[in-house]
Amino acid sequence: MSGLRAFRGELLSVGTDPREDAAAVRHEADGMLVVEKGIVIARGPFEEISPRFPDVPVETLPGVVVPGFIDAHVHYPQMDRIAAHGEQLLDWLDRHIFPAEKAFVERAHADALSEAFFTELLRNGTTSALVFPTVHEHSVDALFEAALARGMRLISGKVLMDLGPEGLRDTPASGRAESEALIRRWRGRGRLGYALTPRFALTSSDAQLADAGQFLAAHPDALMHTHLAENVHECAAVAERFPMAADYLDVYDRFGLVTDRSVFAHGIHLSERSCARLAESGAGIAVCPSSNLFLGSGHFDFGQADRHKLKLGLGTDIGAGTTFSMLHTAGLAYQAALAREDRLDPFRALHLATAGSARLLGIADKVGALEVGQEADFVVLDCAATPLLARRTRGASLAERLFALQILADDRSVARTYVMGESAWQRTL
Known part of the structure; x- marks a missing residue:
């Protein structure tokens, strides 16, 4: 023994x-x-x-x-901009996030923030995560090195954004070359996985999106991780740029980016056609209730998702999200569901924060249950x-204790x- x-x-x-x-x-x-x-x-x-x-x-x-909790969508470069005041998504990116991500041109900055990021994850009970880095190749190296040292299960990949702002811009060729180098460098090491990571439809050219589809097809062990239908202004901008697409999801679909390995963050403004296509493809949604509320984007429609039997997980979406706690994020998911007159059972909320996220990320055989x-x-x-949590849970049933943890805990x-x-x-x- x-x-x-x-x-x-x-x-x-x-x-x-x-x-x-x-x-x-x-x-x-x-x-x-x-x-x-x-x-x-x-x-x-x-x-x-x-x-x-x-x-x-x-x-x-x-x-x-x-x-251990599994965060299905989180941005480690944004943790120092958590609680940044005053904007909805597109303006918030321009005012707060893009300037913060430009600092990652320095490898030392990426190393320092990676260490702080993993400390916060572990303090909140998160042991696995799908993580957005930045456009900088070494932002992934820093993240993977820190995860490897701690033995954590982590999936990430270089952000692609050849239409990004100055200082956060690659090219289709450099984005592909750096992504290929990263997957060669890190594949099979520890508990690490790679995710093709176009930021979202508006920050990549058609050429880069097409090349991303080719990369995904060439690497069957990689995920595809991006944003989808988060904010009404974002949706309108995508519709204006891609007038031939049936809807936002169809933009990605036209470039081969909608598969059973695709993880789309948010999805709170989805058409019925999009939901049917997500279900057909096996792609899924990382639900992010904290950031959806913070940026005024809306509430995820659990009823619509459940009618289509969509694959769902749960994400904190730091730094638009306001807590690293997946427990508290589960409680916010309950409130978001109730806002649309749906009920999220506390056991299902725990499932979404653990095994549900694991299934979404393709690691349910490894973790989650x-x-x-x-x-x-x-x-x-x-x-x-x-003291309040102790008072509320004293003598309570298992379901009541779990729900109190989700609502009152941190x-x-x-x-x-x-x-x-x-x-x-x-x-x-």
Whole structure:
């Protein structure tokens, strides 16, 4: 039994959509998780699992243990512009974000922000993420190096934007060459994955979008990560530039960018045709309720998405998003759904923040549910992290405790974060 580790505590995961699977919620009030070389090899009630591993040391975890959160859409270069006042999307990019991203011309700046970014992720219980860097090739190198050092599962790729502002502009040729160099340099290392990353339709020429489609076809192990139908002004600008396209999604489709490996952030202004095409292709949406509210963009239509059975995950979208906490983002998703008279069950919200995001990113076999064979990324949640939270959850049911965490919690509710069965962050009092 040498090299094995065991953890005892209240275990909770939602590996499938609870609306479709009556057995989706897996809960052991007194559970045991056994880990070998970072992989879960046993899970179940303590009284059933412990006799099989009599000589394995057991660490007791005080709190509710859930899979590590998976952020399906976040911008690490924007974290220093979180809470930037006063604009909707397009003006906010020009005024706040593009100037901040120009600083990434310096590799040292990218290194420093990468370290700060991963610290924030782990403090909030996020162990995997799909991340936007900048147009600079070394912004990806810095991010991947920091993720590799921490053993985290991370997907990213150089931003393509040959129509970007001065200082944030590549060319179709340089964008392709740098993307090819990055995927050669990082493919197969640690828990890293590559994502083709055109910023959005307005910042790439037709030539670059066409080349992006060729890149995606040439690299079947890569994701495609971009923005879609986030803001009404953005949608209008896209319609004006691409008058022959049926809708915003059709712009990407015409260049071969709509596949089962495509992750589109936002999607809050989608036509029925777009939803049908997303479902047909297997592409999905990273729902970002915090940033949608902050930029005045609107609320995601869960009812429409569910009618079309769209693949969904959850993203913080820092820095338009205002919290790194995927717990709190799940609570905001509930509020966004209710604004359209839809109800988001707290177990489904947890699913979206874990296994749902994992499915969207094509890593559901690796993370998201703490099942046997998966990587042992998990978080210990403290239901008594604040006096109000402790009062609200005292004597409450599991569903009530989980919902209270989603509505009232922040980073203080994360007591510990584990990556591949090893402690990666622990709250200090």
